[in-house]
Structures are given as C-alpha cells and as structure tokens.
Amino acid sequence: MELLELWEKHLKRTRSERTVLTYTNAIKSFLKKLNTDKNILEISSKELYQYADLSELSPASLLTHFSAIKHFYKFLTRRGFLPKESFSEIEEAIEEIKEDYGLHTLYRKPKALERKELEIIFQKVKGSKYENIYKLFLYSGIRLSEYKNLRPEHFFLDKSGIYWIHLPAHITKRKKERMAPLLGPSREDTFRFTESLEKCLENYEETLSTNAGSLQVYTNRLSKKLGFHFSLHSFRHTYITNLINQGFPAELVKEFAGHANIKTTIDIYYRFNPERAKSVVENFLKG
Known part of the structure; x- marks a missing residue:
C-alpha cells in the first residue's frame, strides 16, 4: 500500500481536504473489490467494468469514483510505476464505461468531430498506417478494446458492395456478438473507403494492425500537437452521429454501436437537429 500512501500525500498537497477524503475513499472502495492477492499495478479493463456493473452507487458517485481511479493511475504513470500504454488502456476503458452508463451526460455530451477537424487529422497522418487505422475507427465505430482482437476474417463484403464488421461475442465489451456496416458521412465517402479497405485487408498486419496502447499514446500526442481535443473514441462518436444524421432509427x-441499453443511444446522441428533421420529412414526401 506504499503507492496508495504516496498518492494520498500528493493529494494533500494539491487538492482540498474534501477532495482528498472523497478520492481516497473511492480508491479504497475500488481496491477492496479486487482480489487481495492482485498487484494494483496489474489492473485490467475487466476489473473496471466489473466494478461499474456490480456497483450500487448513484451515477454521480460512480462518476466521482472513476475520476479518482483515473487520477490515481495517472499519478502512478507519471511517477514511472505504470507504463504509459497500460494507463492508456485504463483511460480508454473508463471513457467507455462513462458512455455506457450515461455518465458523460452529467457534465458534457460526447462531441463528434467536425469535417474540418477530420480534414486536419487525416492530412497529418496521410500516407501512414495511422490513416488506415483512423478511418477504420471512423467508419466502423469500433472500440479500442475490440480493435485489439480484430482480424481480417471479421470483415465481409455484402451484395450492395460495402463492408460489414462481424465481432464475435468474446471480443466485444458486453460479450455479445455484434455486426455493423462500415459507413461514412455520405454514399461517396463510404464507397471510397470500401475500395481502400479492400486493398488494406490484403496485407492486414502492415496496413491496419498496431499495438493498441501505442496507438492511444500516439493519438493523445497528435491531439496536443494539432491544438484540439480528440481521441480514438471521438471517431466512434462521429460514426454514431453520422448514422443518426443519415436517418437510421435508434x-x-x-x-x-453495441450499446447495452437503447436509453444510452437516445439520451446521449439523439438531439433535435432542424436539418435532419427537414431531410426526414422530404424523404417521406418522396415516397
């Protein structure tokens, strides 16, 4: 427990007395749920999901607990006790949990990337493996935890000429089989991506595969370099927003998207959009 004591000492120097008490109680509650023989540095996304699923805390309290957990492991990473790749996986898992439980709605809505932001990102990674990988995230809505176990055989081309992704239950977050079409913001974008993906799948390891932790670290650094916030999860938010803007029902x-509950989909993503409403009415009148 030396690491916990070191973190508490840091908190007392940088946070209010109330925050120190709240955060330390949150971490102690979390660690108590772990196997007592487990090294606290060996935390995985599985333990984080289990903590959320089994918790009887209110949404606000659960959000506070995960804020404390993130702060704790970020502190250990900065002090060299935990590899950056491991913290990136913890951070990604926490963001996914916040989305699934609607915790983002307590303080902010997830933000889809704007077309101009996407142009800046893809211009920066043009010609590199990251261009292919980012487009895969953008056109499939896949999670980082799912990407880690993704293989070429999970893709298939349908009769309409677009790719679908088939995720077996054992690689999804909820252990539920999922299928999703690889779609872009427009028909033209979708078919251009389909053509490029077909070539990438011929040499998957060279064009679409990389270490998940390193990918997260690279993305965090690129976000800071470009001067606006985005993460791998931002591509997922954009994919879901594009589906909604194209008129797909909830x-x-x-x-x-692989949401556990349709309430998550509706509460987080379905907001009134005058342009979308006009388009739906026009399509109805066409017939």
Whole structure:
C-alpha cells in the first residue's frame, strides 16, 4: 500500500481536504473489490467494468469514483510505476464505461468531430498506417478494446458492395456478438473507403494492425500537437452521429454501436437537429 500512501500525500498537497477524503475513499472502495492477492499495478479493463456493473452507487458517485481511479493511475504513470500504454488502456476503458452508463451526460455530451477537424487529422497522418487505422475507427465505430482482437476474417463484403464488421461475442465489451456496416458521412465517402479497405485487408498486419496502447499514446500526442481535443473514441462518436444524421432509427444505431441499453443511444446522441428533421420529412414526401 506504499503507492496508495504516496498518492494520498500528493493529494494533500494539491487538492482540498474534501477532495482528498472523497478520492481516497473511492480508491479504497475500488481496491477492496479486487482480489487481495492482485498487484494494483496489474489492473485490467475487466476489473473496471466489473466494478461499474456490480456497483450500487448513484451515477454521480460512480462518476466521482472513476475520476479518482483515473487520477490515481495517472499519478502512478507519471511517477514511472505504470507504463504509459497500460494507463492508456485504463483511460480508454473508463471513457467507455462513462458512455455506457450515461455518465458523460452529467457534465458534457460526447462531441463528434467536425469535417474540418477530420480534414486536419487525416492530412497529418496521410500516407501512414495511422490513416488506415483512423478511418477504420471512423467508419466502423469500433472500440479500442475490440480493435485489439480484430482480424481480417471479421470483415465481409455484402451484395450492395460495402463492408460489414462481424465481432464475435468474446471480443466485444458486453460479450455479445455484434455486426455493423462500415459507413461514412455520405454514399461517396463510404464507397471510397470500401475500395481502400479492400486493398488494406490484403496485407492486414502492415496496413491496419498496431499495438493498441501505442496507438492511444500516439493519438493523445497528435491531439496536443494539432491544438484540439480528440481521441480514438471521438471517431466512434462521429460514426454514431453520422448514422443518426443519415436517418437510421435508434434501435439500429444501438445494435451497430453495441450499446447495452437503447436509453444510452437516445439520451446521449439523439438531439433535435432542424436539418435532419427537414431531410426526414422530404424523404417521406418522396415516397
């Protein structure tokens, strides 16, 4: 427990007395749920998900607990006790949990990337493996935890000429099989991506595969360099937003995104958009 004591000492120097008490109680509660024989540095996304699923805390308290957990492991990473790649995986898992439980709605809505932001990002990574990987995240809505176990055989081309991704239950977060179409913001974008993906799949390891932790670290650094915030999860938010803007109903978006509850899909992503409303009415009148 020396690491916990070191962190508490740091908190007392940098945070209010109330925050110190709240954060330390949150971490102690979390660690108590772990196997007593487990090294606290060997935390995995599985333990984080289990903590959320089994918790009887209110949404606000659960958000506070995960803020404390993130702060604790970020502190250990900065002090050299935990590899940056490991912290990146912890951070990604926490963001996914916040999304699934609607915790983001307590303080902010997830932000889809704007077209100009996407242009800046892809211009920066043009011609590199990261261009292919970022487009895969953007057009599939896949999570980082799912990407780690993704293989070429999980892709298939349908009769309409677009790719779908088939995620077996054992690689999804909820252990539920999922299928999702690889779609962009427009028909033209989608078919351009389909053509490029077909070539990438011929040499998957060279064009689409990389270490998940390193990918997260690279993305964090690129975000800071470009001067605006985005993460791998931002591509997922953009994918879901594009589906909604194209008129897909909530029950389909839920399945494509792999949300546990349709309430998550509706509460977080379905906001009134005058342009979308006009488009839906016009399509209805066409017939």
